[in-house]
Amino acid sequence: MGEKGRLLTIRNERNEQESYILLGREHKTVDGGHLIVLGADLMESEEQNLESAIHEVLDKGGIPIISHPLVTGRFFRDMGNKGVKQLERIEERYGNRVAYDWNAYCIAWLRKTMGFGVGLFYGDVNARLEKYVNGRIVPTSDTHARNKKLLDGIGTASVTFDRKNLNFSSEDALYRSIKWSIEDGNYGLRKEYVSFTGHWLPAFGWPMVKSVVKKAVRRK
Numbered sequence: 001m002g003e004k005g006r007l008l009t010i011r012n013e014r015n016e017q018e019s020y021i022l023l024g025r026e027h028k029t030v031d032g033g034h035l036i037v038l039g040a041d042l043m044e045s046e047e048q049n050l051e052s053a054i055h056e057v058l059d060k061g062g063i064p065i066i067s068h069p070l071v072t073g074r075f076f077r078d079m080g081n082k083g084v085k086q087l088e089r090i091e092e093r094y095g096n097r098v099a100y101d102w103n104a105y106c107i108a109w110l111r112k113t114m115g116f117g118v119g120l121f122y123g124d125v126n127a128r129l130e131k132y133v134n135g136r137i138v139p140t141s142d143t144h145a146r147n148k149k150l151l152d153g154i155g156t157a158s159v160t161f162d163r164k165n166l167n168f169s170s171e172d173a174l175y176r177s178i179k180w181s182i183e184d185g186n187y188g189l190r191k192e193y194v195s196f197t198g199h200w201l202p203a204f205g206w207p208m209v210k211s212v213v214k215k216a217v218r219r220k
Helices: 050-057 081-095 109-112 123-132 148-152 171-184 196-220
Strands: 008-011 018-022 024-028 034-038 063-066 099-103 137-140 158-160 188-190
Touching: 008 034, 008 171, 018 099, 034 050, 050 081, 063 081, 063 171, 081 171, 099 123, 109 123, 137 188, 148 196, 158 171
Parallel strands: 063 099, 099 137
Antiparallel strands: 008 018, 024 034, 034 063, 158 188
């Protein structure tokens, strides 16, 4: 464990190679935002919106990544004009200090099918994001590991860094070097979607359907 409890170091006893796990969390804000936070601990507040959460993360030297930024929390529809304007404010205010999640669960053909093929409420939000944001896109698998098998989804979408651009001298130094690499665009991207039948359905699709049905039954 790192000196501040935000980093796990795993050593392979056979070849003595080390792997690192950065500990973070996905923070939900009062205005429906989802923010992946690395390298900082946020104050828990029921009044905190997405912009104030980003400001706090940056103020503490952390890495803020807006999760599925063009998808709303309600049935995961495409974000409307109000949400897009908020992202425009964030982009204008913070620039390259904020990154955006290219999400492996936002399967393009599936969302288009849900939108009846014409993008009605559902569209290819990852493609839309790439047109909207100039760089600083961070692909994530967003793995919902409800069982051991579903852990295989980790790394489906990911980023890679050149080791020479990273500083392993301390926990803080490693976070800073990753942060700077993202801000400067010095990283590789692997943009792949999780398997629909093998992962998305058991991890997310069926649980979401069951949740909607349960809520409907309770209302009756």
